[in-house]
Amino acid sequence: MANTFAFAESRGGALRRVAFEAVSAARALADASGGGEVHAMLVGAPGIASLAGELGKYGADMVIVVEHAGLANANVEALAATAAARIKAGGYRAAIFSASAQGRDLAPRVAAQLGVSMAADVTAFELAGDALVVKHPAYAGKVIATLKLTGSPAIVTLRPGARAAVEAVREARVESAQPTSDPGASKLVVKEMIVGGGTKLDIGDAPVIVSGGRGLKSAENFKLVEDLAAAFGNAAVGATRAVTDDGWRPHSDQIGQTGRQVSPELYVALGISGAIQHIAGMRNSRTIVAINKDKEAPIFKVADYGIVGDVIEILPVLTAAVKEARAKG
Amino acid sequence: MKIAVCIKRVPDMETRFKIAASGTAVDEAGLKYDMSDFDGYAVETALQLNEKQGPGETVVISLGPDVVQEQLRKALSMGADRAVQLKAERVPTDGLVIARALAAELKGGAYDLIFFGRQAVDSANATVGPMVAELLGLPCATAVSTLDIANGRGTARRDLEGAAEIVEFALPAVVTIDEGMPRARYPSLKGIMAAKKKPLEVKPAQLGEERLTLEKMELPPERAAGRIVGEGPGAVAELVRLLHTEAKVL
Numbered sequence: 001m002a003n004t005f006a007f008a009e010s011r012g013g014a015l016r017r018v019a020f021e022a023v024s025a026a027r028a029l030a031d032a033s034g035g036g037e038v039h040a041m042l043v044g045a046p047g048i049a050s051l052a053g054e055l056g057k058y059g060a061d062m063v064i065v066v067e068h069a070g071l072a073n074a075n076v077e078a079l080a081a082t083a084a085a086r087i088k089a090g091g092y093r094a095a096i097f098s099a100s101a102q103g104r105d106l107a108p109r110v111a112a113q114l115g116v117s118m119a120a121d122v123t124a125f126e127l128a129g130d131a132l133v134v135k136h137p138a139y140a141g142k143v144i145a146t147l148k149l150t151g152s153p154a155i156v157t158l159r160p161g162a163r164a165a166v167e168a169v170r171e172a173r174v175e176s177a178q179p180t181s182d183p184g185a186s187k188l189v190v191k192e193m194i195v196g197g198g199t200k201l202d203i204g205d206a207p208v209i210v211s212g213g214r215g216l217k218s219a220e221n222f223k224l225v226e227d228l229a230a231a232f233g234n235a236a237v238g239a240t241r242a243v244t245d246d247g248w249r250p251h252s253d254q255i256g257q258t259g260r261q262v263s264p265e266l267y268v269a270l271g272i273s274g275a276i277q278h279i280a281g282m283r284n285s286r287t288i289v290a291i292n293k294d295k296e297a298p299i300f301k302v303a304d305y306g307i308v309g310d311v312i313e314i315l316p317v318l319t320a321a322v323k324e325a326r327a328k329g
Numbered sequence: 330m331k332i333a334v335c336i337k338r339v340p341d342m343e344t345r346f347k348i349a350a351s352g353t354a355v356d357e358a359g360l361k362y363d364m365s366d367f368d369g370y371a372v373e374t375a376l377q378l379n380e381k382q383g384p385g386e387t388v389v390i391s392l393g394p395d396v397v398q399e400q401l402r403k404a405l406s407m408g409a410d411r412a413v414q415l416k417a418e419r420v421p422t423d424g425l426v427i428a429r430a431l432a433a434e435l436k437g438g439a440y441d442l443i444f445f446g447r448q449a450v451d452s453a454n455a456t457v458g459p460m461v462a463e464l465l466g467l468p469c470a471t472a473v474s475t476l477d478i479a480n481g482r483g484t485a486r487r488d489l490e491g492a493a494e495i496v497e498f499a500l501p502a503v504v505t506i507d508e509g510m511p512r513a514r515y516p517s518l519k520g521i522m523a524a525k526k527k528p529l530e531v532k533p534a535q536l537g538e539e540r541l542t543l544e545k546m547e548l549p550p551e552r553a554a555g556r557i558v559g560e561g562p563g564a565v566a567e568l569v570r571l572l573h574t575e576a577k578v579l
Contacts, residue, residue: 077468108455111425112460117425140453142342143546146545189498190496193492195492252474258450258508286578288552307559307561308557309562314562317562317565
């Protein structure tokens with residue numbers, strides 16, 4: 001009945017979806033190991049403690065709240081020292097982080113500090129005796145590796161979206177803690193946070209992604225893609241590497257092997273031929289729609305539904321039809 | 330500045346991979362190899378920094394069997410000054426084992442900067458860079474898309490999901506290089522000739538016991554073949570109907 005640790009990621013004073021996924025995964029692991037407790041660590045500026053209850057909803061028995069004025073932005077050195085010290089003191093069987101930009105920054109430092117090995121970017125895991133057996137997509141998502149992690153605690157980063165958060169309501173108790181190292185003494189600090197476009201949904205959080213390729217023909221034509229995203233209401237805009245390389249869209253919007261790997265409920269590929277590099281980033285989407293003028297384009301091999309035709313001509317019609325369908329509810 | 334760049338030999342990701350008979354590796358027959366994409370950007374970034382800010386030294390390091398000398402030579406032909414192979418029969422699966430071997434080599438090297446690619450494109454773990462930083466007690470800026478170095482300090486942009494942060498750090502530091510940084514240059518003929526005379530030192534890698542091991546490799550399940558709903562704007566109505574009634578995503 002070992003306890004499990006989860007790092008609950010927040011940004012700008014709000015919990016991220018990956019925080020619930022990490023807590024929920026820790027809950028599943030604790031239950032599988034005979035019903036130990038889940039202890040979630042929540043770090044931020046003073047006031048962050050008010051979010052602790054939200055973590056109880058996904059199965060945290062206790063929330064370790066670390067509030068410090070120097071932790072309003074991520075501070076990886078202070079976070080790593082604080083998480084490592086708490087994980088060591090708590091004698092946890094496993095510690096779950098998110099394979100997000102922050103989690104990928106943090107977890108390897110925690111593992112190295114504790115002198116334990118870790119499994120990165122896992123999509124599934126199960127206990128097997130003393131070991132944790134995990135699945136990890138490798139080779140641009142074309143190969144699924146099964147890895148065995150021994151040693152305790154087992155440190156894991158969980159791929160965002162791979163495992164939906166499941167409600168398992170508990171009254172989480174709160175324990176206050178101080179950072180183990182002074183955030184002001186860190187050798188690397190965040191000087192500025194740039195939050196993209198107000199309420200704009202991130203491609204990692206959006207249930208629908210509409211994504212454009214070279215078939216859009218120009219940066220200006222991405223307005224048509226944004227219009228479709230707006231019609232869905234819950235969509236984010238993605239792009240191929242060709243498009244971000246040409247500067248039509250920022251690099252952070254790139255979906256593919258060298259960009260973001262996404263698995264939304266619906267992925268709409270617009271004017272995208274379907275290079276292996278791109279498919280590596282979106283093949284795990286639940287439903288895929290492709291619109292492309294070339295009926296032989298490889299994107300149609302992974303798409304559930306395809307339309308052959310000029311995407312610039314089709315987009316306004318599709319946007320109007322989606323708007324109408326949405327209006328009907 | 331003295332800059333170390335840690336690079337990995339990886340197969341071309343455009344390949345249609347097959348699983349080897351062992352079930353724990355990809356079939357190597359017919360694979361083409363190069364240095365991992367992001368590692369190429371890292372070599373390029375180091376070269377440009379030393380070209381602009383010179384004088385400096387760019388040292389490339391790779392852990393693995395003798396075939397990694399091919400990628401080390403390529404980095405030398407791009408312009409790196411010398412290379413180190415940390416010789417091992419194979420690249421370990423456990424990132425901490427790799428990080429410890431690299432840290433042992435890097436420690437005492439008096440490097441101002443240690444570069445890695447954001448992740449190796451084959452194993453895709455992104456763990457070794459930050460682990461090395463931790464083992465050496467250095468700051469680490471991961472997955473940077475811009476980098477400025479001036480007066481013993483670095484400033485970099487890190488793209489987060491739907492946001493970005495600007496980080497500042499003191500040198501010496503570890504930096505992992507992401508998309509947005511300059512693409513690797515093609516070696517010139519002159520560079521290729523010069524590389525043959527540059528030092529490539531071979532040392533045994535100090536490898537500990539692995540606690541992350543590879544049990545199995547398999548191809549992901551194929552997606553069921555989809556269908557073409559129709560051609561042109563006239564097919565939109567049917568597509569929307571299917572998304573609503575069949576896929577239930579609208």
